[in-house]
Amino acid sequence: xxxxxFYADWxxxxxxxxxxxxxFEKAHPEVKVTSINIDEEDELAEKYEVSSIPCLVVxxxxxxxxxxxxxxxxxxxxxxxxx
Amino acid sequence: MKEYDVIxxxxxxxxxxxxxxxxxxxxxxxxxxERVEGGQIINxxxxxxxxxxxxxxxxxxxxxxxxxxxxxxxxxxxEEVTEVIKNDDGFLVKTEDxxxxxxxxxxxxxxxxxxxxxxxxxxxxxxxVSYCATCDGALYKGKKVVVVGHGNSAEHEIKYLKxxxxxxxxxxxxxxxxxxxxxxxxxxxxxxxxxxxxxxxDLDEKGYVISDEDCKTSVPGVFVAGDVRTxxxxxxxxxxxxxxxxxxxxxxxxx
Numbered sequence: 582x583x584x585x586x587f588y589a590d591w592x593x594x595x596x597x598x599x600x601x602x603x604x605f606e607k608a609h610p611e612v613k614v615t616s617i618n619i620d621e622e623d624e625l626a627e628k629y630e631v632s633s634i635p636c637l638v639v640x641x642x643x644x645x646x647x648x649x650x651x652x653x654x655x656x657x658x659x660x661x662x663x664x
Numbered sequence: 665m666k667e668y669d670v671i672x673x674x675x676x677x678x679x680x681x682x683x684x685x686x687x688x689x690x691x692x693x694x695x696x697x698e699r700v701e702g703g704q705i706i707n708x709x710x711x712x713x714x715x716x717x718x719x720x721x722x723x724x725x726x727x728x729x730x731x732x733x734x735x736x737x738x739x740x741x742x743e744e745v746t747e748v749i750k751n752d753d754g755f756l757v758k759t760e761d762x763x764x765x766x767x768x769x770x771x772x773x774x775x776x777x778x779x780x781x782x783x784x785x786x787x788x789x790x791x792x793v794s795y796c797a798t799c800d801g802a803l804y805k806g807k808k809v810v811v812v813g814h815g816n817s818a819e820h821e822i823k824y825l826k827x828x829x830x831x832x833x834x835x836x837x838x839x840x841x842x843x844x845x846x847x848x849x850x851x852x853x854x855x856x857x858x859x860x861x862x863x864x865x866d867l868d869e870k871g872y873v874i875s876d877e878d879c880k881t882s883v884p885g886v887f888v889a890g891d892v893r894t895x896x897x898x899x900x901x902x903x904x905x906x907x908x909x910x911x912x913x914x915x916x917x918x919x
Contacts, residue, residue, distance in 0.1 A: 592799045593706040596723045601700075619803065626803075632792030632847065633800045652700045654742030656761070 583640040584662055586616045587631045594652040595635040601655050608655075609664050637661070668694045670914055671757050671766035673745045674857075676703025677900050678890025679772035680729045681907025682914075683738035686770075689915045693737070694766070696759060698744040702726030703774045704854075704891070705900060707796050714900050725900075745773070748864050754885060768914040771861065771873055771881070771888040772907065775854035780812065780837075784848075787841045793848045797821040800847070801828045810845035812837055818851035825849065856892045868894055879910035887914050 586602050588595035606614045619626040619634060629638055629645070638648045639662055649661055669691035672679045679695055687693045700706065705722035714720060734740065743759035750756075754767035777795040785793065794800040797811075801824060810833040811822050818834070825832045833842045837852045856871040866874045866882035873888040875881050881888050889906035891898045 589802065591709065591802065593702075593708065593721065593723045594700070594796075594799060597700045597702065597706050597726070632803060633794050633796075634803070652706075654697075654699065656742060 582611065582662065582664070583613045583615065583643075585629070585638040585640065586614065587619050587626055587629070587634050587636040587638070588616060589619050589634060592634050598635045598652045601653070601658060604655055605658055605662075609659075609662075612662060612664060639663075666694075666762070666764045668692045668739075668764060668766045669918055670694075670768045670770060670911070671696060671755070671764055672770040672772055673748075673757075673860075674698075674703065674772035674774050674890070674892070675701040675730065675740055676772060676774050676890055676903065677705060677726075677729065678774075678892075678903040678907040678910075679770070680726075680733050681904040682770050682772060682887075682889050682911040683733040683907075684729075684736060685908050685911035686914060687733065687736045687738045689911075691915065691918065693739065694764060695733070695738060695740040696745050696757070696764075697740060697742055698773075699742070701730045701740070707798050709798055711900070745860050747860055748886075750864075750883065767885065768917055769886045770910050770914060771858075771865070771886065771892055772890045772910075773857040773860075773892050775856050775891045777850065778853045778855050780848070780850050780852070784812070784837070784841065788848050791841075791846060791848060793850060795850050797824045797849050797851075801825050801849075804829050804847050806830050807846045808833070808842075808844050809847045809849060810835055810842055811849045811851060812839075812841075813851035813853070815851065815853060817853075821849050821851050854891070858892060877909070879906055879913060885914075885917055887911075 633650045670686045672695045675695040675697035708722040710719045747758040755769045757764045808831040858871045872894045875888045887910035889910040890903040
């Protein structure tokens with residue numbers, strides 16, 4: 582299981598989500614978390630057709646299984662990822 | 665059962681200010697927040713009308729106020745309030761995960777953007793629809809976009825996007841979307857988040873909680889603060905002002 586977190590430094594909701602992502606990463610070492618700055622890695626953002634941020638994408642065996650746009654608290658993030 | 669003197673629905677500027685006032689008066693305080701503290705202001709990069717902190721970002725201001733509230737002893741849980749019921753001792757507050765009781769309840773759940781109509785969503789097709797230009801504007805550098813809406817917030821979005829995009833169209837909420845616009849930014853007003861209060865307190869026809877400047881509602885022991893209240897000016901300072909008034913009246917009610 583992998584979680585992609587598309588963000589940008591100028592995006593307020595992304596900054597608010599950051600500590601939640603870090604908490605999630607600590608609590609769930611079984612999930613690989615990758616934070617992607619869309620300004621620096623615009624090719625990845627384009628590949629995943631990210632049109633709104635913060636954008637969270639869950640991958641299973643490298644394939645996208647779901648995505649959600651917007652900030653959410655830890656409990657909802659865990660439910661969303663399914664851990 | 666988790667008992668508090670004061671429960672506050674929403675941890676935006678109004679809710680957090682109410683928490684500061686109530687906890688400083690020696691009350692036990694819980695804020696229930698559905699998503700993240702701060703509310704609408706976290707989308708703003710540089711605030712110029714909050715006294716004493718020129719250019720502060722909404723995120724930094726939010727973090728400072730939340731740190732202040734929790735340092736003073738207020739608690740916060742990230743759960744959505746689904747129902748409030750009057751009982752013998754006060755109020756039963758239900759969330760998606762839990763139940764709490766309190767003797768005074770403060771509504772500070774704010775507003776959300778009014779969504780684009782189904783018809784316009786169809787017109788948008790596969791093109792992205794955003795409700796936050798400062799969040800998503802930079803994804804459309806040098807591209808053509810359209811802003812739907814004509815109010816103050818629409819003007820603000822247009823000004824911001826003009827610095828990034830090659831062309832910014834502006835249309836009404838029932839106009840056709842220009843064919844060459846690659847993204848649609850929506851600013852057609854906001855709606856109060858009060859579904860969980862229907863039948864509990866008096867709401868106006870739009871769903872705002874009816875109250876005067878005293879922040880009292882139709883139910884004794886229930887107060888309202890911030891954008892969710894019927895009022896003229898919805899600003900950071902008026903949200904904070906409401907928070908202080910609602911909390912002060914809640915403290916007086918608790919005796």
